[in-house]
Amino acid sequence: MPIRRMLMAFLMAAVLATAITYFFSRHFQGASGASKKVRVVASTTDLPVGVTLSAKDVTEMDWPSDVPLAGSITKVEEVIGRPLLYSLGPKQPILTRDVGVQGSGIGLSGKIPDGMRATAVRSNEIVGVAGFLYPGSHVDVLATYNASNGQSAMTETVLQNV
Template sequence: MARRLTISLLVALMISGLFTFWLSQKMARNRNVVQAANTYVAAKRTIDPGETLKREDVALVEWPKAMPLSGAFNRVDDVVGRAALYPLGAGEPILDRHLAAPGSGIGLTGKIPSGMRAIALRSDEVVGVAGFLMPGTHVDVLVTYRDGTHPDPLTATVLQDAEVLAAGHQVQPDPTGKPSSVDVVTLLLSPEDAEKAVLATAQGSIHFVLRNGGDHEQAGAKPVALAELAQLPAQKPAMAVAPVAKKPKPDSKSWVVETLMGTKSSTESFN
C-alpha cells in the first residue's frame, strides 16, 4: 500500500514538473513575441506642415516587427531640425517622405523636388474652378491670346497635368474640404514648362482647368479660334489692294479760225 502511494506521488510530481516546464516555455515564447518589435520615432503631438521638429515634439515608440515601416527613423537626432511637409498626427511614426531634406529650408521650398521649379501664376478666374483649386490638385493651363496672322483671338492649352503646390498662401488643402477664393496659384513645373508659363502670361490671359488627379494622359488639343465656337468658317485676313493709277487724259486738240470782214478780223477757238 505504501509502495503504491509512493509511486502515485512520484507520478504526480512528474506530471506537475512537466506541466510547469511546458508553462514556463510558453510564457518565454510569449515574452519573445512581445519583445520582437522595432523602435521608431513618432510624433508626440499634432504637427502642422512647415513646422521644424524639436526634440520635445517626438518620442520613440515600439512597432510590431512583423510590420516594418520603410523610411522610418530609429533615432530622435535624425529628425530634429527638419521641417514637416505634411500634417502628422500624435503617435504617428515619422517617415523620411514626411520631412524636407536636411538644409532645404521650411515651408514651400522644402516641397520642391530636385530639378523642379515652383512658379506663381495669376489667373483671370479669381475663384479658380469654383474655389476647388487646392494644394495637391492637378490642372491644365490655358491661354487666350492674339497673334499677327489671325483676326480672331485663340485659346490654346500650354501646360497639362501640372500639380498645384499652393493656392494663395495655403500649402495644404482645407481639412473640411471648404473651397476658398484665390487669385494666385503656385504650380510645380519642370524648367521648360516654367518658361512656357511665363511666356503665356506675357502674351494673354490664362485660366486653370481642374482635372482628375489620377488622369495623367496628355491630350493632343489644338488651339481654338473664335469662329469655331459657332462653327463658322474662319475669317481670312483681307488682302490689301493696291490703288489703280489713273491714266492721264490726253491733251485735247483745239483749232483757231480767223475771219476777215473788210478791214476787221475776228478769231474763234474750237476744241
C-alpha cells in the same frame, strides 16, 4: 491495496503533468518576452501639417524588431529642422515619407528630393498647381512655342529660380 496504487499513480501523473506544464509555460513565456526592440523617432504630441520639427516635437521610442516599419527614422537629428508633410498623432512613429526636405517648407516643394524638379502641364483651366506654392518656393518659368522655321514645338527657360 489496489486503491492505494491507483492513488499513487494518479498523484505521480498529476506531479508529472504539473512539471511539464511549468516547463512549457516558462519556455514559451521566455521566447515571447525576449523580443528585441529597435529605437525609432516618434512625435511627442499632435503635430499639424507644416510644422518645422524641433527637439521638443520628437522623441525616441522602442519598436518591436519583428514588426517591420518601412521608412522608419532611427536618429532624432535626421528630422530636426525638416517640415512635416502629414499630420501626426502623439507617439506616432515618424517615417521618411512624413517629412520634407530640410529648409524646403511645406507644399509640393517639400516633397521634391534635392536635385529634382516638378513640372505642371496645362490640360484645362481646372488642373494646375494652385495651393502647392508657398513663400520660399523656387520656381522656373518655361515657355513652349512653335518655332518660326517650321520645326516642332520648342521649350525654353524664360526665368530661373524666381
